[in-house]
Amino acid sequence: MFALLVYLFLIIPLIIITGAAFGTDEYLRFPPQGFSLKWLANIFEVEMFVRTFKISLEIAVLGTVLALLVGIPAAYGLSRYDFVGKNFLQGFFLSPVLVPGIVFGFSLLNFLIIKYEMPVYTSLLIGHTVIIMPYIIRVISSSLENFDYSIEEAAISLGASKVKTFFVIVLPNITSGVIAAFILAFINSFNNVPVSIFLTGPGISTLPIQMMSYVEYYFDPTIAALSVVLMVMTIILMFIIEKTLGLSYFAK
């Protein structure tokens, strides 16, 4: 019963938003009057939405790829080898989820932009790469947990080098983990506000930040329409994860 209430509490705003997105009124209203796609179309009229959508997409893809490039070997090293300081390193890699996003974003601002005078775009990319790293490492690590390392030894004993073995034996056996990590990291980066808010500057912003500043001045259902678009996007991605390895993957 209680669970049902919780679900309703979560679902109702989504229904309201979705309804409002397709209404004809000039402001958010539920139940909606009439049906129109004009707010959906309006998203593409607002030039900043299109620009920041592109930036968000770029940052999310680049950041995720960078984080995978660092995260996969790191997860592999952490699960394969025992060494001094392993626990420390594990904690270090996971720390970005433990530190509040605001604090993390603010320190990146101080560190990257003010101290090292890095371009805003680069800083944004670095910030996102770091913030999504823990997700990558966690998901990859959990798929490596089920990996039988004697398979790797078998490949090496048959004449493959360690590096080659990693690519032709280890990687193909954790692809589902890599896909899941990619999507999860992508969603996290794309939706991130607390870190992005400190690392945006003139002409460079992300979609969520742009949406926030939009609602400060306008109150028409364009935002609702955009939210619906993002929601659908997330659902599609989650669906892919579900199909590749099941959502229970993240329950671990």
Added chain:
Amino acid sequence: MALLSLKNISVAYGKNVVLKNLNLDVEKGELVSLLGPSGCGKTTTLRLIGGFVEAKNGRFVFNGKDYTKIPVHKRNFGFVFQNYALFPHLTVFDNVAFGLKQRNIPKNEIKKRVMEILETVGLKDYADRSPRELSGGQKQRVALARALVIQPDLLLLDEPLSNLDAKLRVKMRLEIRKIQQEYNITAIYVTHDQEECFSISDRVAVMNNGVIEQLDTPQKIYNLPRTEFVANFVGFENFIELELEAKERGGGGFYKLKNGQRFKVTHFNGREYERYVKGAIRPEEIDILNEGGGKETNTLKGIIGISTFLGKHYQYVVETEVGRLLVNGSAHKRYEKGERVTLYFPEDKIVLV
């Protein structure tokens, strides 16, 4: 000269020394088994030879060359793992072909050699299957084929049959032995199953606590163990302390027991110059006689203790003046607890250690 020699090898995991100055020579074409209780270092020895474990001290010489520092993938040794370790994302064919692909062998030759070896292990119709669709025995055959197809200079097997049921184990070990002899491959085989080990090996190395206690043919290990540990391991349950009294001219000698009783022993087993030895004897070699039966020498008086029915015979714990002994008696007659008997120890069944 031996094909493979381990010279004074020591291996440690952190402070835990697992192999201690281990020496082992294996000749070309031989199948040598490593046999011993759990944790004695069999796998470690095999992994050292394979190159997965580094030696702290000592050298590993193979075919006249120092292999101590050669990396695993340059050794050309075939490895068969206990859990098969097949590549789950590749078909049977690609599993077997993997090693050949690393050697840049032309495609049609790979195909020929893979199909040949699959035929040898009886799996030629399974080439396109995924490992998931195979039974345990079939997986092990694929693992064997994959290790053999590279024409390894040495075949290393770590308890390859321990995940199979008893019947299949017997069948597979015969096959492995046949293929090994047919291809004239030198092999090292780890097991803790004695019967398997004796039936398949040219020589057996019995390991204990990181050292090889005895390296001999299966017959020698079984009949003439050289140390108390090996004797115990192959089923000599009884150890009686003996002191040399007199040697006989024709070989063998007389020994005195702790209680003054005398035993004649036929073979010295290399212990003729030692005054204090132990006489080892299996439970099934001791005869149970009615009290007062038998001759003066090679007998001991005893009282029957606990008895256990083992199918083929009863096994008794017998209290004697030199300690508790385990003795097997016929399944047709059961001695009662507390019954007084005389035990007879045939002089040629006592092994000195």
